[in-house]
Amino acid sequence: MNIETTAQARTPTKEDMIARAEALLPALRERSAEAEKNRRLPDVTVQEFREAGFPKILQAKRFGGYELGPDTATEVIRTIATACGSSGWVTNLFVIHTWQVSLFPIEAQEEYWDGSDDKLCSTASFAMNSKMEEVEGGARLTGRWKFSSGCDFADWFIIMKPSPTCLDWMLVPRKDVTLVDDWFVSGLSGTGSKDLVLEDVFVPAHRRVSIMDIAMGTTPGGEALGIPMARLPFGWPAIWGIPAALIGMAEGMAAAVQKTLVGKKALFTGEVQVERVANQMKLTECLTDIHAATLIMRHRMAELNSWAEAGAAPNPALDAYVSHRDAAYVSRLIGQTALKLTQMAGATSVYLANPIQRFQRDINVGVTHVSLVWEEAAENYGRALWDLGPKPRG
Structure with missing residues (x-):
């Protein structure tokens, strides 16, 4: 089965997808408390994601997708997460999962899509x-x-x-x-x-x-469809969806902290909070750390794209661990940044009506993901640097 759609003749660009994500941000901010209360995304949010085509970003063109690449995926995930951490997290999974399906044998993909290009x-x-x-x-x-x-x-x-x-x-x-x-x-x-x-x-x-x-990047579906990214081990690009969401959450949290300090005064001294040098320096440091994390992610996406086109990494013995290293480092950096933002936000940030506390809790949970343990990633990369081979497993 080859799903032919007119959408394939007008595949959106990376910029199109980011613009679609940005257009949804006001509504996602409004629904973030509802999503948390109901412990699932609102139906309307998921419908908007489908209409925007987010699950199709990495989906195979043969089955109605866009095959835009993980760089587009991470930017859309990051953008969505600036408004709602849970929405960014689930966007990542909708995107990644349609790509995972493309790695199965074609018979399984035919059964999965079953004449439709819209499945989750x-x-x-x-x-x-x-x-x-x-x-x-x-x-x-x-x-x-x-x-x-x-x-x-x-x-x-x-x-x-x-x-x-x-x-x-x-x-x-x-x-x-x-x-x-x-x-x-x-x-x-x-x-x-x-x-x-x-x-x-x-x-x-x-x-x-x-x-x-x-x-090894030798899946039957990936080879049959000829998608460049499928030539790489799945985990190299797939690990980046969560750090992308965490970066977006930190961006949203920093913006909320910046906003909440406007007009506030120190309790005992009466000093205007935004005029305190300490606050100016703290916010600058946090925003710089978020920017650094974003640059690391974008650099890694660019390298993964080039490796996929070439069909291999330049130094497989070492590069097998570099994506995991960077993803874990970015996640650790975002966790530290969220703590700094929380400490400067003040006591009013703990109220449930304030998005700061939600971003903090979402980041705290997100950085615990098993794929992002810094010590393990750093040890594996260090062993590769000294040609020690993979760590023995008991």
């Missing part, structure tokens, strides 16, 4: 308990998986770690999945990252892709 997908990779049984023609899955962000809107799900001994990806339709709402958390509440339960679900062989192919 969610993933789960952390199993509380799971069991996979190899059977004739495929496998059977039973278990419970956590953190399926955006699951309320998903048509399909990718189980990324189907068993304790298997890291392959498996694609299952919504009808085979039960959602369990345990998402009562301190931050990123609007992502609706509920648990998934599967009970003896059959997954045919064509809806499975090998972790080795994912890690």
